[in-house]
Amino acid sequence: MPQFLDTTDPAFDAGFAALLDAKREESADVDAAVRAILEDVRRRGDAALIELTARFDRVELTPDRLAFTAGEVDALCAEVSAEDRAALELAAERIRAYHARQMPEDAAFTDPEGATLGWRWRPVGAAGLYVPGGLASYPSSLLMNAVPARTAGVPRLAVAVPTPDGRANPLVMMAARIAGVDEIYRVGGAQAIAAFAYGTETIPAVDKITGPGNAYVAEAKRQVFGHVGIDMIAGPSEILVIADADNDPDWIALDLLSQAEHDASAQAVLITPDGALARAVAAAVEARLETLARRDVAGASWRDYGAVITVRDLEEAATLADRIAPEHLELCVAEPEALAGRIDNAGAMFLGPWTPEAIGDYVGGPNHVLPTARSARFSSGLSVLDFLKRTTTARLTPEAMRAIGPAAERIAEAEGLGAHAASVAARLGRLNG
């Protein structure tokens, strides 16, 4: 059974605080192991990569076998049904259209003092996308990383995907093809992150690494951060559904379970002002859990971290939602836009009963890589901005120097930075001399 909380209960505050503080993720102690792998690949390049791949993935490679050939990708893509391909193409096109609108504009303007100021955005030179092997090898994740990178104009995109026991996922290959990625390496784990960060004889280094992975991959990304850029390090998935009385309990139950089924550490929470709906949804979850393929995972998540919270009204629901700052927020209420306007913290919002969270995972258009563990308070989902960087620009005329230079010289002197002051004073001296 999940936790049942009621804001009218005197014990609510303590129970809700415990829910917020629940530590859902054990931090695996892999620091030292990862450090050794990074160092090995940095020092020995391809040779280390090949040895580690033999050890962890049971695949014997040579330098010229690190990358999939076009023929190998062709053969794998041929295994994908026309229907699956069409679904991935629809998803890719919708993701592309949404992310294209996110492209920021450059700026340049001249102020009254004569300073021409601005900024410009440029794509990173190369991005490396990590795709897990095994069960969590999702073509949708590849699209959600590669399509924004392409849309941002990144000239070089490489994918690393391990092939445990030599098995490759045809759907992932098809997603790569649809996204226009043809540089694909059959390596994984911390060693793949090392190859992207430092380069090997065969795999050129990249500037930015994105994509999900296991504890080793996450720790490797943490350790190479600074040397290259990384996206966020995501925790277990979360969904908060705020629902009024006028909902089908089975729909809400399925939406909760669609996050619970990701991971036993995932968290699904329902907030509702309607006690009857709360009970009906809880019952519907139990009923669905009986037949769900991933019932062990989803059941553990729901039992250990699930919660059903009854509130006095939607205003109270909004306040609690802001404290939870959920990765996914479904607003199944009569006026979802109005409620959305009262909530500050959420990675992605799904408005109304016809927008289940699963739509956002695949075909909605917005990104499904989103801030977890309450980090929506201060961070955002993946976007084209993650594949761009901004350079600010400034150009002063002599007149602009005359107008604003003296203030710069004065602050520099006040801060005790003499060369700063002198670099301005030398120009002012020329103007006044």
Added chain:
Amino acid sequence: MPQFLDTTDPAFDAGFAALLDAKREESADVDAAVRAILEDVRRRGDAALIELTARFDRVELTPDRLAFTAGEVDALCAEVSAEDRAALELAAERIRAYHARQMPEDAAFTDPEGATLGWRWRPVGAAGLYVPGGLASYPSSLLMNAVPARTAGVPRLAVAVPTPDGRANPLVMMAARIAGVDEIYRVGGAQAIAAFAYGTETIPAVDKITGPGNAYVAEAKRQVFGHVGIDMIAGPSEILVIADADNDPDWIALDLLSQAEHDASAQAVLITPDGALARAVAAAVEARLETLARRDVAGASWRDYGAVITVRDLEEAATLADRIAPEHLELCVAEPEALAGRIDNAGAMFLGPWTPEAIGDYVGGPNHVLPTARSARFSSGLSVLDFLKRTTTARLTPEAMRAIGPAAERIAEAEGLGAHAASVAARLGRLNG
């Protein structure tokens, strides 16, 4: 003497690679000490903060003395000259005007399938700005952090600034007043970061922490990251000047020294196609070093990490600049915009001889918190975006679900995520039933 390199020299590649790889920063081994401080403040709150402040800053506080009173701030501001105040006000207004233009727009649009998609930006709820005490206590840094936060609309801004031996910096107080910050705590070091991240009885926790600091502060920010947001962790300052023959060597020398004087680990590099200018600038640096107040710091930086590179032409200069990816890039050439267009990687560009880097430190308008250590390849300077977060939004009509739901259901099935598929199928069933 700095390093002299020439691209026509057969040994150039090795010398340039060594320059890029030079490790300028010793990573102090403060992890464990910082971890203990964070844990102590998290557990004991104000009591720990007060004890640690007595130990490190030699200041005895009580909970009601942690924050500066309005009267204390008034008294410190009264020590600031009218001229210094006016210079800081000019700087703040120019920073505000520039950053106001960076504010991103929300979006909402309905696609042909009937999906209404979009995103919205909201400020973080609270930001904590760290300002170092001692020598590097700069009012300009306070403005460069606080003004963008205010411009982004952050409702609560708090400053932590240590007061070693009870000494407070009047200019920092004046900058806080000008930026509209009145919540100022006399605490510093890792303990201040802990207070911002976890909160104490007196200091409420924030969502995002920004600002420079020493090795303890940097490590504390690294350790609390995830629990709260942080800005970048900046390394020693850098400047690259690309100059053609038509320049005053003294101006270029001062611009190089204005970064070298920050820190003995700072790096100043000149690239020029003109051998005579290269020699003249090197001589001018030596001459200026004789009288510069911070000649010990600037001299060490120039001797240990400075470089003068002569190139065949500006095209070659652009290629090298992209590999250096400097924090600050001055283009003292006849057509700086054209050269800027050929360079991808730089935190901030300063175009033409009338735009010394020091202008950007204070009054230009763009931010002076910029990516160091080659991270301009993949990251950007501080901006309003650092104090905002984006929530994506989606709302499907039943018709939109009919149009795109089947593709979502198919991908979910292909990925083996049954509840995802069922949450869509349940809606489609209603439409078709």
